[in-house]
Amino acid sequence: xxxxxxxxxxxxPKGSLESPxxxxxxxxGYEVYVSSRGLRPGSNDxxxxxYLIRAQEIGRYLGQGFIDCGITGxxxxxxxxxxxxxxxxxxYSRASTRPTKWVLVVPEDSPIRTAEDLEGKRIATEGxxxxxxxxKERGINAEVEFSWGATEVKVPDLxxxxxDVTETGSSIKANRLRIVDTLLTSYPHFYANPDALKDPWKxxxxxxxxxxxxxxxxxxxxxxxxxxxxAGELPHLLEILPSLRRPTVSHLSESDWVAxxxxxxxxxxxxxxPELKRLGAEGIIEYPLNKIVP
Numbered sequence: 408x409x410x411x412x413x414x415x416x417x418x419x420p421k422g423s424l425e426s427p428x429x430x431x432x433x434x435x436g437y438e439v440y441v442s443s444r445g446l447r448p449g450s451n452d453x454x455x456x457x458y459l460i461r462a463q464e465i466g467r468y469l470g471q472g473f474i475d476c477g478i479t480g481x482x483x484x485x486x487x488x489x490x491x492x493x494x495x496x497x498x499y500s501r502a503s504t505r506p507t508k509w510v511l512v513v514p515e516d517s518p519i520r521t522a523e524d525l526e527g528k529r530i531a532t533e534g535x536x537x538x539x540x541x542x543k544e545r546g547i548n549a550e551v552e553f554s555w556g557a558t559e560v561k562v563p564d565l566x567x568x569x570x571d572v573t574e575t576g577s578s579i580k581a582n583r584l585r586i587v588d589t590l591l592t593s594y595p596h597f598y599a600n601p602d603a604l605k606d607p608w609k610x611x612x613x614x615x616x617x618x619x620x621x622x623x624x625x626x627x628x629x630x631x632x633x634x635x636x637x638a639g640e641l642p643h644l645l646e647i648l649p650s651l652r653r654p655t656v657s658h659l660s661e662s663d664w665v666a667x668x669x670x671x672x673x674x675x676x677x678x679x680x681p682e683l684k685r686l687g688a689e690g691i692i693e694y695p696l697n698k699i700v701p
Contacts (some may be wrong), residue, residue, distance in 0.1 A: 418477030
């Protein structure tokens, strides 16, 4: 049996964030094996004890000390009001690289135009705590009720407004609704229970995971590029080559040639390779990156 003092309990979000989170962990070096019905995934790291939990609940279980650390949205940590340590913001989301937004939404023809127009009105939302805090900060008295989902259909017949989550706003427009204000912007974060951080082994383990997660996100959308180039063309290359840092330049056995290696955005590769060929570059290689550690 494994030594429990050398086991880290970590939660990953079940639902819409599950797939991108498992993919991110894989790029960070942690392969997660999720079965179709299981809620206790395996991994290639025997020191991890994984739990698949709804993002809405991870903050609560972390705050209560049942889990050592986990990935969940800043919005749900804020909703639960748990005492957590934020180890890293992880800028990814379920459908894009955009953050999720909690927005106040009304029908297109609603008379509600500002937050102040909510006075005495009814609002439906899954983020009751988020909404109540936002209203309190503005001194607005409104009734907030919990919604289990399909919140868009509740306006205007059942409630005056809703607070819902969106990334692109496309669903809101499709339902002939209008955004009045944004309450909260959120990315997933890697959180830890404060007591778990008091354990030196767990603290080091969590810090390593945070480092690798950020490194995996840092490599997103970037590729490595290497080539051989006539030495006389190096100044021209440096003028046109956008790079994360100054490129690495090495002299080859032929004194009038150099080897160049750099990291660039994947989106510019298609435009820059023809320019490299024009300068006389040879043996151009593009390769994917899993991590970039600053």
